[in-house]
Amino acid sequence: MDTKETVLDILATLTGEDWHHALDDDLFASGMLDSMDTVQLLLELQDQLGVTVPVSEFDRSEWNTPNKIIAKAQA
Amino acid sequence: MINLQPYADPQYFAYLLVALIPLTIGLLRGHRWHFYETLVSLAFIILMFTGAKWHQAIALLGFLVLELLVVSGYAKYRQQHNQTRVFIAAVVAAILPLVVVKTTPLWSTQPSLIGFLGISYLTFKAVQMVMELRDGTIKEFSKLAFLRFLCFMPTLSSGPIDRFRRFQADYEHVPEQAAYVEMLGRAVHYLFLGFLYKFLLGYIFGTVLLPKLAHLAMLQHGAFGGLGLSWPLVGYMYDYSMYLFFDFAGYSLFAVAISLVMGIDTPMNFNRPFAAVNIKEFWNRWHMTLSFWFRDFVFMRTTFFIMKHKLIKNRIRVSQAAYLINFLVMGFWHGVTWYYIVYGLFHAGAIIINDIWLRFKKKHRQQLPHNRWTQGLAILITFNVVCFSFLIFSGFLNQLWFAPSLK
16 A cells, blocks of 8 residues: 555544545644544554654644645655 | 833833834844844843842843753754653753742742743743754754743743744744735734733723622622632632633733734734633633643643553543643643642543543534534533633632631
8 A cells, every 4th residue: 555545544544534535625624633633643654654753743734634644754 | 220021011012112113124124133133132121120020030040041051951962862761851950940930839938039920931932942852853953042032022921932943934034024014014903902902801800890809709708608609709700711811812912913023923822712612622712822832742742652652542541641631730830729730620621521522422413403503502601611710720719718818
């Protein structure tokens, strides 16, 4: 599974929704992701993709859409 | 000897705004005059601590030396190593002065000698630096930049609590003329709104009404089997809540406005908190820079730690534990008295219940009505829960229950 699918998979587990057709939707504005989900997202990215993101790196405006998260995970 | 307390009276604004005129001219022409800015900032910081408050100036200097040693020392260490115990030691050292100041009332009737106006807010900024150095999000450390961030004059006494990377980016960048003019426009708007909030509404709620309601409530301190429940107490609760908001939101507007005049876009502290539909949202609207600081550096780190080390398996339990820790720390930060700690626990409980309700609502989305009446009810409930928490916070219950004869 590539990075994009993995990220979308993680997001689907966390929010219970499919984000394939909402790649630029704001995850926080809709209340789909809270602080807890965020922490879990960071842990999953670390476990599944080996991307280490420190908690304080987490700037909501840079991580608020599926596309942005995929871009960060690929970087 | 002149002493100028920040934003305390209209004269302060006159002096400050006149002193800032050269800086404004510089910024309009695309220059940040560092030397002049430092001079004005220093002058107004000194004027906060002149006269009877001179010992606070010494405390501030001592504090700055200590924080500089701790943070620059940790920054140097962090370039080569990254041991958890050194990180913890650095955090402990950074918060030590604040802990001493906050616990001094437990054993002494005199306030601590090392305390000064603004110590809490400066500590938040210093600790944040240590955490971000640990995470590697701050890589370069400059003593001058650190001190400038820590001592940024408009927010020195009571925040808003800025973040180093955000502040530094603003500071190194001189806004375009059009953008700066827009900032000045916002500054004027915030100043006038701040006057309305702090000097008019805050004055009416705080100085005019509050003592009267307190007096009436105290007269009935024996009511309800000694609980002192009375209508004046209810009045005190709402009035104090209004006072707290208008006084602090007014102050915060001033601090943001003066920052804007200095070309720094300090984050806002309040966003119509009493329009929140639940407690979770309330904390996204009330004293935002503090609550976001706690969210990012206490709540998130705690959950991350618990989940990474699998200390608690159940996700819901993790968040509940983290909320408890988060708000308990916030309570202790306000001061080591029963009412601040109960205030923290109360909010932890409220947000945990709120989360249970939100999960229930998610599950039963179809069955539950959702319209403007339910929204209105949600706002009303949240408002009352919050006002009750502020009654605890006010410390008035302490006086009412345990020291009714003193007043």
